[in-house]
Amino acid sequence: MARPAAFIGLALAIAASLGVVAPARASRVATLLEQADAVRSRDPQAFASLLDRAHAMRAQASEPERQHLRLLQAYRRVIVGDYPRALEDAEALVTQARDPDIRYRAALLVANTTAVTRDYVRGLQYLERALAMQPQVKDPATRSLGVGVATTLYTQYELHDLALHHAEAGLRQALPPRVRCFVRVDRIYALQGLGKPVDEVRDLQPALADCGAQGEAIAVTMLHVLQAKHLTTQGRMREAIAVLEDALPNARTTRYSRIVGEVLGLLAQYRATLGNHAGAEAAARQVLQLRGQNPGWWPVVKAHRALYEAAHARGDLRTALEHHRQYADAEKAHLDDVKAREFAAQLARHELFQREHSARLLQEQNHVLRLRGDIARRRAWNLGLLVALFAAVALAATGWGWRSRRTHRALRRMAETDVLTGLSNRRHFRESVERALAVCAQRQLPVSVLLLDLDHFKQINDECGHPAGDWVLREVARVGRGYCREGDLYGRIGGEEFAMALVGCNIDDAMRIAEACRQAIEAIDAAPAPCTRPVTASIGVACTAHAGYDYETLLADADAAMYRSKVGGRNRVTSSTADVN
Numbered sequence: 001m002a003r004p005a006a007f008i009g010l011a012l013a014i015a016a017s018l019g020v021v022a023p024a025r026a027s028r029v030a031t032l033l034e035q036a037d038a039v040r041s042r043d044p045q046a047f048a049s050l051l052d053r054a055h056a057m058r059a060q061a062s063e064p065e066r067q068h069l070r071l072l073q074a075y076r077r078v079i080v081g082d083y084p085r086a087l088e089d090a091e092a093l094v095t096q097a098r099d100p101d102i103r104y105r106a107a108l109l110v111a112n113t114t115a116v117t118r119d120y121v122r123g124l125q126y127l128e129r130a131l132a133m134q135p136q137v138k139d140p141a142t143r144s145l146g147v148g149v150a151t152t153l154y155t156q157y158e159l160h161d162l163a164l165h166h167a168e169a170g171l172r173q174a175l176p177p178r179v180r181c182f183v184r185v186d187r188i189y190a191l192q193g194l195g196k197p198v199d200e201v202r203d204l205q206p207a208l209a210d211c212g213a214q215g216e217a218i219a220v221t222m223l224h225v226l227q228a229k230h231l232t233t234q235g236r237m238r239e240a241i242a243v244l245e246d247a248l249p250n251a252r253t254t255r256y257s258r259i260v261g262e263v264l265g266l267l268a269q270y271r272a273t274l275g276n277h278a279g280a281e282a283a284a285r286q287v288l289q290l291r292g293q294n295p296g297w298w299p300v301v302k303a304h305r306a307l308y309e310a311a312h313a314r315g316d317l318r319t320a321l322e323h324h325r326q327y328a329d330a331e332k333a334h335l336d337d338v339k340a341r342e343f344a345a346q347l348a349r350h351e352l353f354q355r356e357h358s359a360r361l362l363q364e365q366n367h368v369l370r371l372r373g374d375i376a377r378r379r380a381w382n383l384g385l386l387v388a389l390f391a392a393v394a395l396a397a398t399g400w401g402w403r404s405r406r407t408h409r410a411l412r413r414m415a416e417t418d419v420l421t422g423l424s425n426r427r428h429f430r431e432s433v434e435r436a437l438a439v440c441a442q443r444q445l446p447v448s449v450l451l452l453d454l455d456h457f458k459q460i461n462d463e464c465g466h467p468a469g470d471w472v473l474r475e476v477a478r479v480g481r482g483y484c485r486e487g488d489l490y491g492r493i494g495g496e497e498f499a500m501a502l503v504g505c506n507i508d509d510a511m512r513i514a515e516a517c518r519q520a521i522e523a524i525d526a527a528p529a530p531c532t533r534p535v536t537a538s539i540g541v542a543c544t545a546h547a548g549y550d551y552e553t554l555l556a557d558a559d560a561a562m563y564r565s566k567v568g569g570r571n572r573v574t575s576s577t578a579d580v581n
Helices: 007-016 028-039 044-056 063-079 083-096 100-116 120-136 145-156 160-171 177-193 200-214 217-233 237-254 257-273 277-288 298-313 317-376 382-416 426-443 457-464 466-481 507-522 551-567
Strands: 447-454 489-492 497-503 537-543 573-575
Touching: 028 044, 028 063, 044 063, 063 083, 063 100, 083 100, 100 120, 100 145, 120 145, 145 160, 145 177, 160 177, 177 200, 177 217, 200 217, 217 237, 217 257, 237 257, 257 277, 257 298, 277 298, 298 317, 382 426, 426 447, 426 489, 426 497, 426 551, 447 466, 447 507, 447 551, 457 466, 466 489, 466 497, 466 507, 497 507, 507 537, 507 573, 537 551, 551 573
Parallel strands: 537 573
Antiparallel strands: 447 497, 447 537, 489 497
């Protein structure tokens, strides 16, 4: 069963539904922020209005109030799909905020948002970081947020046993009503993920009543989605469609595009199944208009499938073929997303096993220490047995530690490396270059960046097939390595886009290297792929002497130069310092 991305909306609503404890004498800004927190998950329009009023008064706010405002603005950016800026602000607050409650909520927000952006390993790391902060959180209601977020994210990463454990343990506590509502929803998802039966009367109806009483439109919408899926398992698809159509207006009031997409994606799928291609097409087009969604999001997959079936049903084969290609690309991206979640889950389980094994090892060592006291009161020959026992434990610990470190290093390499080419992936390349730039800035050494984009690569994929395209990408990676000196950095930062950072290299030397690299790429013979299309690249070159030592500025200058290479006829090298006119 597809795991709905709207899980993230549920967790964000949990984390945003409670405010920070107010000071004894609340200022006007603090009052506005508390009011905004109170309506965050129930009335998005009122939340936005209160936030704008608080922002207009930020000059009068104290430092803790400005940090609270920054946190709520990050929530707002997540709602509208501006995930990069939301992550930037939330991660900064995790380390900079003075109030432990703000740090805790910011860590939960990062965990939720990185799940949306598919950075699953980092999401689990921030979840564990947030759970470790719980003892420092002053407000018990805020502390309980971790229960809801943990159940939601563990289900998202398909760790359903952990999700069910946290949900049922949480429901045995005196949770705040809103958190209890969302944990009920997460428990039902965990049951479905484990293949356990969900009873409409025992599970769904009480959860609907609870969440409806709290006015939580997000949770109510997701429960209607669960209800629709439950009805389809009983062959009652028309009833399921009716439930979703009734839920759609409520979903739109939340302004969470991912939850709206959840409902529309199921409507497109179910309508198409019953032959209502016009209705399926209408729902599918609305899914594709939603902002800030990744190409592998499962409603996008269902939307392209519905559009393909609708075009095929009316005999429009050209349009059907185009939608089928988009459907295949979206499904591949979705499968890649599933694999990434599985990798994150494996890493999480490995780290959990590591902690459990360490605990067991400590227990064994404590047991050995207790035996030592008993043996000391016995005859002297038992001392040899004690030494042997300690040696065995130490040997086991050494062997396990070595295997654990080796496994962890392998998993880290997987997270930092592009699987196809073996180069650094986009995130690892950026981190490495930023470190190199910081060192070179202190030493006043130049750094040049080459941005390579393969020309007409889509035609290679379309005409020669994706295996040929993959072969070409590996060849370009191999050729580029030959022009990297010791200390230089090379990565694949996009589909057919590569970047090279030349440390200690000025713009003139970088232009010569780029030209040599361009000629080597042009000399690639793709016949073994097999493919008869030429392989060329447009290259842009930028240097810190002109752009400075900021990574974004340096890459933007190289990108602009590369674009001029494209406009100028492709298969050429352009410097960022060249005359733009």
